[in-house]
Amino acid sequence: MAEKIIETAYAKINLGLRILGKRPDGYHEVSMIMQSVGLSDEIIITEGEGIQISTNIEGLSCGEDNLAYKAAALLAKEYNITPNVHIILNKRIFMAAGLAGGSSDAAAVLRGLNRYWNLNLHGDKLEALAAKLGSDVPFCIHGGSAIAKGRGEVILPLPDMPENYVVLAKPKNLDVSTAWVYKNYNPQRVVNNPCIWHIAECITSGAKAMTPFMGNVLETVTIPANPQIARIKMAMLKAGAYFSMMSGSGPTVFAFAETKEIAENIVDALKDFNVETAITTTVRRKEI
Numbered sequence: 001m002a003e004k005i006i007e008t009a010y011a012k013i014n015l016g017l018r019i020l021g022k023r024p025d026g027y028h029e030v031s032m033i034m035q036s037v038g039l040s041d042e043i044i045i046t047e048g049e050g051i052q053i054s055t056n057i058e059g060l061s062c063g064e065d066n067l068a069y070k071a072a073a074l075l076a077k078e079y080n081i082t083p084n085v086h087i088i089l090n091k092r093i094f095m096a097a098g099l100a101g102g103s104s105d106a107a108a109v110l111r112g113l114n115r116y117w118n119l120n121l122h123g124d125k126l127e128a129l130a131a132k133l134g135s136d137v138p139f140c141i142h143g144g145s146a147i148a149k150g151r152g153e154v155i156l157p158l159p160d161m162p163e164n165y166v167v168l169a170k171p172k173n174l175d176v177s178t179a180w181v182y183k184n185y186n187p188q189r190v191v192n193n194p195c196i197w198h199i200a201e202c203i204t205s206g207a208k209a210m211t212p213f214m215g216n217v218l219e220t221v222t223i224p225a226n227p228q229i230a231r232i233k234m235a236m237l238k239a240g241a242y243f244s245m246m247s248g249s250g251p252t253v254f255a256f257a258e259t260k261e262i263a264e265n266i267v268d269a270l271k272d273f274n275v276e277t278a279i280t281t282t283v284r285r286k287e288i
Helices: 066-079 101-116 122-131 137-142 178-183 196-205 207-213 219-225 228-239 261-267
Strands: 003-024 026-048 050-055 084-090 145-149 153-156 165-171 243-246 253-257 275-281
Touching: 003 050, 003 101, 003 153, 003 196, 026 101, 026 165, 026 196, 050 066, 066 101, 066 122, 066 253, 084 101, 101 122, 137 145, 137 261, 145 253, 153 219, 153 243, 165 228, 165 261, 178 228, 207 253, 219 243, 228 243, 228 253, 228 261, 228 275, 253 261, 261 275
Parallel strands: 050 084
Antiparallel strands: 003 026, 026 084, 026 145, 026 275, 145 153, 165 253, 165 275, 243 253
16 A cells, blocks of 8 residues: 555646536536646545545535545445544635546545555446546546537547646636536527537637637526626737637636747736636546
8 A cells, every 4th residue: 555645636627618418317418529627636545544535725614525535435435444644635726616636536545445455446337436426526536638428427538638737717706507507508599509529520629620610508508697708708818819719608718829928928818807817738648
């Protein structure tokens, strides 16, 4: 058993999000392109008693409702292990931002405990376990670039997208309920559906080749209720971004920039907006 395991939990953005309809189980059938970006949490696993969770974020639950705790408990139960771990979450991903921070932490715990407990599980087995925890968790096992189908848990890996500068901006004091967004989605309001397969075909050519086909149908719900998101998108474009879009159900907006200098200009242009910002890049798939 290792003394200490460290895993990186990367944030994700949606390069395309399309809703195909309502499922019998109440979820929506989706078709998405998901992409990892370098903004990340650090997960440290050491010896502890039972399952102990600690974090650098005041007020974040460290109990059984924490997804990282659920991941550890699931893996321990699945393989009849008496857990003995202290899991430290050093969080840098914006909270309640639609960037899959909690899901990525859970995936990192599964990967980390796989090593800590010497289980030697392959990635497909970890993805199957991850699907029991939440829709975004299976993607976060490997990350990189992928198509996500079903309710988001069916993952079709894509070739890695070339590295590209990404600016993230999350309005402070604005939390968006994913359940509310999906409940209020109306396909009649959608003008431009993203072309998921076209994005996938263009992904190795880079972000500029993909942008004509990108889109997020959930903008038709979240932006009318929170018009500051549209103002952030416009400010990013005026500052030099060649594309900007809301990620997932929001409220985070991302923008593509050709250079780091342009990315810094975009962040500078958002100084008068009440937002958290980060300059990062796209991230490649992690092999397990």
